[in-house]
Amino acid sequence: MRTPEQGHTKRCLAQAMICAVENARDDTIINDFEFRLWAQGNTALTWADIYLAEGTATCVCPPLPTTRRVATLTWVCTCCLLKLANDDTSGCEDSCTSPEDHPSRWLENYPDDADLTIGMLIAEHDDACPARTDPGLECFGCEEREFSRTVCAGCGTHLAGSRHAVTMWTET
Ligand SMILES: [Zn+2]
Ligand SMILES: [Zn+2]
Ligand SMILES: [Zn+2]
Ligand SMILES: [Zn+2]
Secondary structure, eight states: OOOTTTOOOHHHHHHHHHHHHHHHHHOTTSOHHHHHHHHHTTHHHHHHHHHHHHTSSOOOOOOOOOOOEEEEEEEEOHHHHHHHHHSOOHHHHHHOOSGGGOSSOTTTTSOTTOEEEESOOGGGSOTTOHHHHOTTSOOOSTTEEEEEOOOOTTTOOOSOEEEEEEEEEEEO
């Protein structure tokens, strides 16, 4: 069963509209003239949505593809973080001059269709992190590693330095 937000197909709506039209036809309170007015408006479509939502009309839409959104914790260098946070790479252009600083351009190692959010999911915070038990409280450092040799997930740099948590969202 689809919701109005997901959108019913033309075929499905037509069937539910026929149901609404037939109910209006059989409604003894509506006379022939009123039925004409009723049918001229978009009332039938409104009722089609209501009927589908409450199950009076059966949704005949094909099932939506079942995709699952998966979160993956990744770590990026400071330049990639600034690119993601502010779309600002001016600091990088001043300080990172050698090609191995960023083998790929900022964030380009992520798949094109991935959504990126700064930080990590609550479950991934350290046990001692106050943000884990109370998301309203500040996190003390588990989303940042001061000195890490982890390859940056965004640009592939091997250079040791700060790494920042970025959650990558992909559909599977
Ligand atoms: Zn439908
Ligand atoms: Zn840089
Ligand atoms: Zn934390
Ligand atoms: Zn990077």
